[in-house]
Each structure stands twice: as C-alpha cells, then as structure tokens.
Amino acid sequence: MSSRPNRSPNPGAELLEARIVDALRHRVGKDERSAKPHDWFTAAVQALRDEVIDRWMDSTRRTHAAGAKRVYYLSLEFLIGRLLRDAMSNLGLGREMEQALRAQGLDLAALEDLEPDAALGNGGLGRLAACFMESLASLDIPAHGYGIRYVNGMFRQRIDDGWQVELPETWLAHGNPWEFERRESCYRIGYGGDVVANGDAVVWQPAEMVEATAVDTPVVGWRGKRVNTLRLWTANALDPIRLDAFNAGDHLGALADQMRADSLVRVLYPADSSLAGQELRLRQEYFFTSASIQDIMRRHEQYHGDIRTLPDKAAIQLNDTHPAVAVAEIMRLLVDGHGLEFDEALDITRRTVGYTNHTLLPEALESWPLPLFERMLPRHMQIIYAINSRILRDARRQGMSDGEVAAISLIDEGGERRVRMANLAFAGAHSVNGVAALHTELMKTTVFSSLHKLFPGKINNKTNGVTPRRWLQQCNPALTATIRDAIGDGFLDDAEQLSALNALAGDAALGERIAEVKRANKVALAAHLKELTGIRLNPDALFDVQIKRIHEYKRQLLNLIETVALYDQIRSHPERDWVPRVKIFGGKAASSYHNAKLIIKLAGDIAKRINNDPSVGGLLKVVFVPNYNVSLAERIIPAADLSEQISTAGMEASGTGNMKFALNGALTIGTLDGANVEIKDRVGDENIVIFGLTADEVAEKRANGYNPRAIIEGSRELHQAVEAISSGVFSSDDPHRYRSLMDGLYDHDWFMVAADFDAYAAAQRAVDQRWNDPQGWRRATLHNIANVGWFSSDRTIAEYAKDIWKV
Ligand code: 26Q
Numbered sequence: 001m002s003s004r005p006n007r008s009p010n011p012g013a014e015l016l017e018a019r020i021v022d023a024l025r026h027r028v029g030k031d032e033r034s035a036k037p038h039d040w041f042t043a044a045v046q047a048l049r050d051e052v053i054d055r056w057m058d059s060t061r062r063t064h065a066a067g068a069k070r071v072y073y074l075s076l077e078f079l080i081g082r083l084l085r086d087a088m089s090n091l092g093l094g095r096e097m098e099q100a101l102r103a104q105g106l107d108l109a110a111l112e113d114l115e116p117d118a119a120l121g122n123g124g125l126g127r128l129a130a131c132f133m134e135s136l137a138s139l140d141i142p143a144h145g146y147g148i149r150y151v152n153g154m155f156r157q158r159i160d161d162g163w164q165v166e167l168p169e170t171w172l173a174h175g176n177p178w179e180f181e182r183r184e185s186c187y188r189i190g191y192g193g194d195v196v197a198n199g200d201a202v203v204w205q206p207a208e209m210v211e212a213t214a215v216d217t218p219v220v221g222w223r224g225k226r227v228n229t230l231r232l233w234t235a236n237a238l239d240p241i242r243l244d245a246f247n248a249g250d251h252l253g254a255l256a257d258q259m260r261a262d263s264l265v266r267v268l269y270p271a272d273s274s275l276a277g278q279e280l281r282l283r284q285e286y287f288f289t290s291a292s293i294q295d296i297m298r299r300h301e302q303y304h305g306d307i308r309t310l311p312d313k314a315a316i317q318l319n320d321t322h323p324a325v326a327v328a329e330i331m332r333l334l335v336d337g338h339g340l341e342f343d344e345a346l347d348i349t350r351r352t353v354g355y356t357n358h359t360l361l362p363e364a365l366e367s368w369p370l371p372l373f374e375r376m377l378p379r380h381m382q383i384i385y386a387i388n389s390r391i392l393r394d395a396r397r398q399g400m401s402d403g404e405v406a407a408i409s410l411i412d413e414g415g416e417r418r419v420r421m422a423n424l425a426f427a428g429a430h431s432v433n434g435v436a437a438l439h440t441e442l443m444k445t446t447v448f449s450s451l452h453k454l455f456p457g458k459i460n461n462k463t464n465g466v467t468p469r470r471w472l473q474q475c476n477p478a479l480t481a482t483i484r485d486a487i488g489d490g491f492l493d494d495a496e497q498l499s500a501l502n503a504l505a506g507d508a509a510l511g512e513r514i515a516e517v518k519r520a521n522k523v524a525l526a527a528h529l530k531e532l533t534g535i536r537l538n539p540d541a542l543f544d545v546q547i548k549r550i551h552e553y554k555r556q557l558l559n560l561i562e563t564v565a566l567y568d569q570i571r572s573h574p575e576r577d578w579v580p581r582v583k584i585f586g587g588k589a590a591s592s593y594h595n596a597k598l599i600i601k602l603a604g605d606i607a608k609r610i611n612n613d614p615s616v617g618g619l620l621k622v623v624f625v626p627n628y629n630v631s632l633a634e635r636i637i638p639a640a641d642l643s644e645q646i647s648t649a650g651m652e653a654s655g656t657g658n659m660k661f662a663l664n665g666a667l668t669i670g671t672l673d674g675a676n677v678e679i680k681d682r683v684g685d686e687n688i689v690i691f692g693l694t695a696d697e698v699a700e701k702r703a704n705g706y707n708p709r710a711i712i713e714g715s716r717e718l719h720q721a722v723e724a725i726s727s728g729v730f731s732s733d734d735p736h737r738y739r740s741l742m743d744g745l746y747d748h749d750w751f752m753v754a755a756d757f758d759a760y761a762a763a764q765r766a767v768d769q770r771w772n773d774p775q776g777w778r779r780a781t782l783h784n785i786a787n788v789g790w791f792s793s794d795r796t797i798a799e800y801a802k803d804i805w806k807v
Helices: 011-028 037-066 084-090 094-103 108-112 124-138 243-247 253-264 279-304 307-313 326-337 342-352 370-376 378-397 402-408 421-428 437-445 449-454 468-474 477-487 495-504 508-533 556-572 594-611 630-639 657-663 676-683 695-704 708-714 716-727 739-747 753-771 774-787 793-805
Strands: 070-074 078-081 118-120 143-148 156-160 163-167 180-191 194-198 201-205 208-220 227-236 314-319 353-356 367-369 418-420 431-434 459-461 542-547 581-586 620-625 642-645 667-670
Touching: 011 037, 011 094, 037 084, 037 094, 037 108, 037 208, 037 227, 070 124, 070 279, 078 124, 078 227, 078 630, 084 094, 084 108, 084 124, 084 208, 084 468, 094 108, 124 143, 124 208, 124 227, 124 314, 124 468, 124 793, 143 279, 163 594, 180 227, 180 279, 194 378, 201 326, 201 378, 208 253, 208 279, 227 253, 227 279, 243 253, 253 279, 279 307, 279 314, 279 326, 279 370, 307 314, 307 342, 314 326, 314 342, 314 793, 326 342, 326 353, 326 378, 326 421, 342 353, 342 378, 342 421, 353 421, 353 793, 367 370, 370 378, 370 418, 378 402, 378 421, 378 449, 402 449, 418 421, 421 449, 431 437, 431 793, 437 449, 437 459, 437 676, 468 477, 468 630, 468 657, 477 495, 477 508, 495 774, 495 793, 508 620, 508 630, 508 774, 542 630, 542 753, 556 581, 556 594, 556 620, 556 716, 556 753, 581 630, 594 620, 594 739, 630 657, 642 657, 657 667, 657 676, 657 774, 667 676, 667 753, 667 774, 676 774, 708 716, 708 739, 708 753, 716 739, 716 753, 753 774
Parallel strands: 070 143, 070 314, 143 227, 314 353, 353 431, 431 459, 542 581, 542 642, 581 620, 642 667
Antiparallel strands: 078 118, 156 163, 180 208, 194 201, 208 227, 367 418
C-alpha cells in the first residue's frame, strides 16, 4: 500500500481521497501503513456514505415539506447484492473513487470484491423488491421498503462431490457500513394470549412480547436524485437478561427471552415455494408486518393527525402474501386502537393496501392451519372471520354457487381447516396485480376466478422490470460505453431510448464492436470460472446459460437431457460441423427439495463425464457454477450468448432473468411463458427462439390425459438420453441414482419435459444454424438490446405509481 503514483489532477478525486484517509484514521482507527484491504473497503464506503447521507436528509425534508403520499413496500425478501458500485455509480463518483484509491495504491475492483452480497432473499421475488427500491428512488417517489434484517440470509452453496451442501452465510461478519440502527424507532409485537372485553370494545392481551427495532439502509436513486430508506427490523427481548434468574444461578433461563427474539431474525427461510409450514415462519411474518404497520400508522398520526386520511398519505404494497396479515393488523389498530367502526376500518384498509401475486403454483399459495393461527394471533383470527362473513354474504347475494363461495372463503374447509393468505390479501386490497400479462390472465381464469367475479376490476397487470443501472450500466460498462458512442446518453435516463439502436441494425462496425465487448466479457467470465471450478472454457464457443433457482417447473432437467442427447450426437457424428458450446448452469435448491438437489448432482455428473471425454474434442463443455448469487449473475449475464427460459408454459409467473439477458445482448430460447411472451412481442419473432407447448395446450393435455411413456419411447434421441441417465451411464458409482427421477418422467412427467423435448432439441439446432451466421446473430443481438428497454423497472414502477398508488 506504500507505492505512490502521481497525484491525479481531478479535484473530486483528491477530495474523496482525503475523506477516505480521514475515515480510515478516525472512524476505522487505522493508519495507511497498517490498514488491511477490509479497512480500506470500510473507509471507502464511509467516505461515500457521507455524500449519501446529506442527500438522504434532504430527501426526507422534501417529503415532509410536501406532505406527499408515500409508498410502503412490505417484503419478507430484499435480494440486494452489493451496494458499493451501485451507490458510487448512481452518485456519478465511479471515476473519482477509482482515482482516489489508485492514489493510495489500491484497486477499486479488488475492494469491491470484498463486499459480501446482501442476500436477504431467495430469488426472483426478492430481487424484484431490490430493483423496485432502486427505481422508486430514481423516479423521485418517496418510499420505504420494510423487511427483516436476517443475520443469516440465503445460505452459501458448496458443492461437495457434486452434492449441494448448505452453509450459513455470515454477511455481517465484518460489520455493515451501510446500515444505521434507529434505537428510538421500536415497537412491541405480541403473540398468543387472549382477547378480553373492554366496555363495548375488545382488547387483545398477548401472552408474549418482543421488541422490533429499526435498522435503516439508504437507497440511492439514479443521479443521486433521491435517497429512500430500506427499513429492516431486528428483534430484542423486552428484558434482554433476567438478572434475578441469572443471580439465582439459572444462567440460560435468564437469557431465554433474548434467544427467542434472536431466532425470529436469525435466518431467511431458504424456500422459494412454500414447503415450510413452520410456526417460526408465521411468527416472522407477523413480526415484521406488525412493526411496519405500527411504524406507518405512527408516522401518519404524527404528521397528519387523523387516521382516517391514511389512504391519502400511504400506499402499502404487499409483496406476495408473506405480509398479508397486514390486512388484519391495520383493522385491529383501527378498530381496537382508534375505535373505528368495522366497516369504515375495512374501507380505509382496502383503500390503503395493494397485493402483488407472484405464483399460481398451488403448493406455493400460503395457508396456515387455523388452530396455529388462532393460538398465535387470536384477535386477528376474529377479524378474519368478520371480513369473511361480509364477503361470503356478498357472494351469496350475487347468487354465487356453493363451489364459488367455497373458493372465495378466507378459510379452506377441505380437511384440516386452514387460513388462506391469498384470499385475505385479495379481500383486503383495492388492487391485486400479476407480474406479466399471461400470468395476470391466468389469475383471472384459474386460482382467483371466483374472487375475480366477486370483485371485478381488482385484478390488474404490472409486467415486471429490472433496473438498467445495475443490470446494464454497472454490470456491463463496456457495452454501455459502446451504446453511448452509437446513440448518445439519453438511454441512461430512459431505457426505452435504446430503441434508437434499431436504426443502426445495418451498421456492421457497431455490430462488430458489440461482438468484441461480448467476447471480452466471455474471456473475463472464463477466467473467473477457471478460478472457481478449474474448468477451462473456450471464449469462442457459444455460451448457453441457465441460472435460476433449481425447480422442476423451470426444467433444468430438459436442458440436461438435451445436453446428453447432444453429447451422443457429437460422438456418433464427429464428422459434422458442430457449434462449440459451453453449457453453464447455476442455482440453489431448497434444502428439503429432494429432486432439485438430485438435478444439481446430475449436472455435475454429466459435466464430469463430458468434460473429460476426449472424443467431444472440446466441442461441448458443461459447468455447474457453485453458489449462484447476485454478484455472480452480474458477471455471467454480460457474457451469455443464449438465455435459457424454458419453464413449462403457464408456470413461471414472469421471470426477470430473461429481461437481464436480453438487455445484455443474449438471444432467448424459451417457451411462451411469463414475460417471455412480451419479450417476443417486443424483440420480434425473428429475434427470439420460441418452442414448445403453450399454456393452453399444457392445460388441455393435463385435462385430457397425457402419456409421457409413449412420447419417450417414440423419440429416439430422448429415449436414448433418458435410458442412459436412468441406467447409470453418468453415475457408475451408484448406477440407480437417477432411476426414480427418470421413472417420474415415464410415469407422470407433470412438467411435460417429454412433450417438449423434440421441439426443444430442434430449437437448439436452429440456434446452431443462427450462430453460423455471425452477421445475422449480431443483428438479432442488437434488436434484443434495442427493444427491451420497456422492461426497465422504472416503467413498472411508473405504472404502479399511476394505477395503484396514485402518487
Ligand atoms: C412461502 C411460505 C413459506 C416459505 C416460503 C414461501 C415462499 C418464499 C419465496 C414462497 C415463494 C417465494 C418466492 C417466489 C418467487 O420468487 N417468485 C418469482 O417472482 C418473480 C418476481 O415476480 C417472478 O419473476 C417469478 O416468475 C416467480 O417465480
């Protein structure tokens, strides 16, 4: 750290350097000689943070002064990733930071790599919340995100002998320089106990209490226009240590309350479709929801007085049903706390709350056993019954059938009685939105058809988007610079201006430059993956990527079986002109999801066999990237040629990875599912590779009988590949390892892998053909980049603001 190159002439950089050194000495407590890289990282963040804080206070002041309506985004997940580059780049201080650090002999990129990912989310839903927070600030909309400050976020995935092993992620080990604890913002959260009469009213007397304390992180918008707050709750016992017990020798008992509180915020549930019906999960949901609602209502009273005007000053958006108990909590505070009549309270609640649905998979629709719910939240249960009686009465009045009434009920009466969180959210919100056009239509015709009939007009669509700051400018600076040279700066503030690229589709030099950027990104990724996995990749091969949570409906298995079929073909016909391919997989499996874990093992087994077979001559390589996370996505996506979006049609609500890949110039191979449909509409049929059954066809096949065995046996390629996997060709150490997985395909194949296989394989060969026409490929790439600006989360948030939140 002692080498001292020439001082930079940039005054901004010099000022920043002075601030970093000052932070290093006076806040970190180290001098330049003894400072370790982590100390420098912390000092760099602290220096940058000062700039952020001034704007943060200014934003808060402006919001107060304007008395403006605020948006509250309640989400059990925020999958943020790293913050340094985001804050730096949005403040326009990237160059200054680089120079300031260089003057101290430090490399900015190396320091950036020291920052742990804030991985407080599972996948799409959590990442969407993070993109939304950034867009809200960028659009200058006053907003707070509310969630939980998990001590252990998403687990770290290690691959041991091909198997996933989950390790705790200790993202807070070196402290978190971005956060501020707000001791004064704390609330009591009750559980259990009884509801007792109190004159005309009732009052809930919980048996147990914990305290929620706010921890705030600033969220910097593009060009530093506004800084909003992400408020995450941490938990404490009211009495952190019971001294009487401790002094009497009961050392553990004295700490028991604090341990119970700690457990509430200890871990993120690592499931992205409900498998965990555990009590702790419901406790977490109520903990963060109650704290957030109390905070929102307290702020409203403080600034506006009359709680009846809440809907004019607050828009509360529920990110899926995880915070759906908010409906009952707002009702409770209005009725029991403020003495409002039930119907007036319900009207106020509805006008304040919006609900976003992210899945139609029946197993992912949250419901809780009624006895558990009633025991934990007895007053909320009464309120839910009271709402239920009103909506069921209305349904009857409209002449709805028994079946429809049963589908509308907040209580599932089939077998063990359960509270349906989606129905509660639907009934308690004025807006219920889906996340892509197809998904929203399916909401109306399937899961929510009866509720849709009772509340016509409530369901609306808000197609997802991603922030182009993180997913283009920050992760792909070279492509950003190339686009800037071609069409100017406008697209940096309005991603839809990327469409100006369409006019340059015939510009061979531009196509060439974009291809060079892609190649450089592939070289960089190859170096990184060599480091991570030891596998050497050819940057001139087609990089074919499927990165996302491992789920049967996402059909990594379809991709793997096709990989085996291709391997077979290459060995059988070595004389043909095969397109060299690298198949990259990445993703985590929920800990208890047996088949998902087996699919990871299969990817590893296939990789081992193919990568070490000299007869494929380097034409095919398979890599499973361990511990896929936001930071890895930022390296992989800019280097992808082909984006795999191959879910069973009707099952992926939207997808957002699909948008990030297209924005970075990858072509999509995909089904007509989720937002793929809208991507196709925008990039044009000739610039995307669509295959397979439609959602209607899937539904039709399921209804009218589907015989996967006949299909497998009728397709030579598929049959050979499935039999090879099933008989242990890739698992000689345990030949039966994949027998039951493959039997599942023969016997039911719920996700229709067999039905789509031939179409998928043909589509892959069509991709090969396109690759052999580099001009055509480049043109298609350009039209993808040019036409997916609409999938900016700025557009999505602008639609929420106008249609749902009225801000
Ligand atoms: C529920 C109860 C208990 C435990 C866990 C859960 C749980 C947790 C996370 C259920 C679902 C999730 C996450 C769902 C999710 O990520 N859905 C994705 O949302 C994206 C953003 O809208 C869409 O693009 C994806 O299509 C959708 O799968």
